[in-house]
Amino acid sequence: MAVTSAEIDSQLAAARPPLAKAALTLIRQQPLGAVSGLLVIVMILMAVFAQQIAPYDPIANHYEFMQLAPSAKFWLGTDQFGRDILSRIIWGARTALFIGFSCAFIGSFAGLVLGVTSAYFGGWFDLLFQRIMDVFLAFPLIIMGLAVVAIYGTGAQNVIIAITIPLIPRCARVVRSSALAIREIPYVDAARALGFGHMRIILRHMAPNCMAPFLIMLTTFLGQAILLEASLSYLGLGVQEPTPAWGLMLQGGAEEYAESAPWIAIFPGLAITLAVFAFNLFGDSLRDTLDPKLRSR
């Protein structure tokens, strides 16, 4: 009896668990991952709808409301310029995620391409390329970021460059190790035998098969980039006032007002902690889900 493709599709759809059920399964199997995923979603929503959600203009100074404690009017209090801290945290999510996603995506995609290319060509190219990567990896993330900002100056654009550059070799190194194994699989030889170009083999045949480590690196980088952006801003080398950014909020008030107006430091600090916590846990859960060895345990 012949079966049409439409019938197969409908049978598969019926066999697929409903979305709610899938979500419940995920929560049961990866409860921390689910919580972190939720936090990530909340953060993304905050960033996207900041304009609609934030109760006040995040950069408008209200001098009559300077350093007010949390209240019904200002849920998280106000800072030394009378700016609403809740609004600045909501808008700060946009800064953090914009810089975090930009750095993580550019850094990991560049790392993916470079890592796979290095593994694919091997030989002296791989040897030379990996030594260059070693040089970059020798510097701790923050030191490399500081060096780049010192050369190019402060501001969001330069912060993205400063954070992205040190992320590239980290991703390239991990992806390369996966790609080295993939290179030996016969389908790559088959692709060569069919006369495909290097670019096509790298981008269409090898890179997609390195997706598991790539995605894990990507989510890890998100957390790292957010933390690094906050660190650079805290050191006065990131984005500048009055831009709402969590690290900058800490820098502006954490130390000076730690005793008399602790809410100025606590809430942005909490936002940074939650964001990094969420992205790191999400990355871990993703690794557990995508790695067949861990999944079978």
Add this chain to the structure above:
Amino acid sequence: MKGIQVKALCAIVAGVAIGIGASGQASAETPKHGGILKYVVPDEPPSFDGHIETTFALIHPVRPFYSVLIKVNPENPSSTTDFVCDVCVGKVPEATDGGKLYTFKIRDDVKFHSGEKMTAQDVLATYQKIIFPPAGEPSARKAFFSMVESVTAPDDHTVVFKLKYPSGAFIPALAVPFNWIYQKAKLDKDIHWYETHIDGSGAFIFEKREAGAYISGKRDPDYYIKGRPYLDGFQAIFAKKESLRVQAIRGDRAAIEFRGFPPKSRDDLVAALGDKITVEESDWNCVLIMTVNHKKKPWDDVRARRALTLAVDRWGGSKYLSRIAIVKTVGGIVFPGSPLAATKEELQQLAGYWPDLKKSRTEARRLLKEAGVDLSKTYYLNNRAVDQPYKIVGTWLLDQWKQVGLKFDQHVFPTGPFYAQLRKKKDYDVSMDFNCQSVVNPLVDVSKFISDDRAGNNYGSYQDREVDALFDKMNRTADPAEQRKYMREMEKLTLDTHANAFITLWWYRIIPHRSYVKGWKISPSHYLNQSLDNVWLDQ
């Protein structure tokens, strides 16, 4: 909470009272010898040459290594007329030849730390460099000496200043604490030598510099004032963050910071340490200026520049910013409180000081429209990476300009790159700048606002001959009423009619220090009284 505030207030009152009492007692106490004074400095010097620099970041760690010709009396540093000799002999000389000739006798017991004896030739070379620098060489205080016709040294013990006209501004200009005496031989060899080296004849000998950490000095046993200095040495510790500096004093890792803390830090220290802290306060001869780049569009248009100042609510800013920053007093181009300063009524006639803020901002919007200023563009504010008060005032200004539709991005740099941008690169639309003077000497303090080809420290890239003419007239008359009249005209042109540059708020100096630091007295300037030879530790 209220109880804590009352307690803090009592502690502050007690601290200030103790401070006043302590300074009253200081002269009665017998100074003790020994000890190392550790103090915190908020920034590092851009270079070591006092003749080209204008920052406390140089004065605080490096002034103790140098001597000067005359100085403000360290026992009476708030005075605007009390000057004493440093390397000259006896009292500060009176003018002769109808007020146009000053003859200084130089001490013969002054030695540079490198071993050479100081002569009048060294003093001459120093003032030649300051007053008549070679073409292309910077001198931050060249304009202070516009009344000087010549400087000569007829012998090794005499220096003669000949003036073009009698001027009450000359002696205060000589007493500026940046006028360090350099060695002629070193200047002859390389005029830039002192930018990177230190060799003075002050109370302390340069010992060590750890870049980013500290500069230290040790007592000069051959110092020409016998029995001084009292300290064995000092360590100037660089700490950019204000909280670090406050904590350093709180934890007794440093005894004092000579620049000034905001009210909040004073309150915290007094509340925490009680009578172990002495608080000294003073009006401050220092103001942040908005330097507008006249070479850059649209700021070459006076209407656009006037809009910048009209947008700013100085009266409101004074009320609120004084709670979080070291700024307080609303004033014009002259140190408030000086007889030459504008009264409140006079200020309120100037653009940016009108009592009706709404009217002021409406006028600003009208001018921006009329001048065709692109409000969709983001303009560039150059600022210095120093919290107090640069970044706070910068952030406040961005908010003020936003009220009339102007959007600025704040670009913050450490001191070196900040100055490079302000003085050389000049990519900015507006830059924070400052006019911090040492000796209160309004006649020359306002030289910052004369044309940039005459003032060594005007970075606005403009020439205004009308302002120059008023400055000259003011400096050539001895009549205070006439001086005041010319000053008002100059102020009106600078801040309003020609809108060349703008004043933000004048600073207010608060120094909470460990009570065991004795001998040091507050002045209206954080540049004055920093030779440290009179400071001692009561420990």
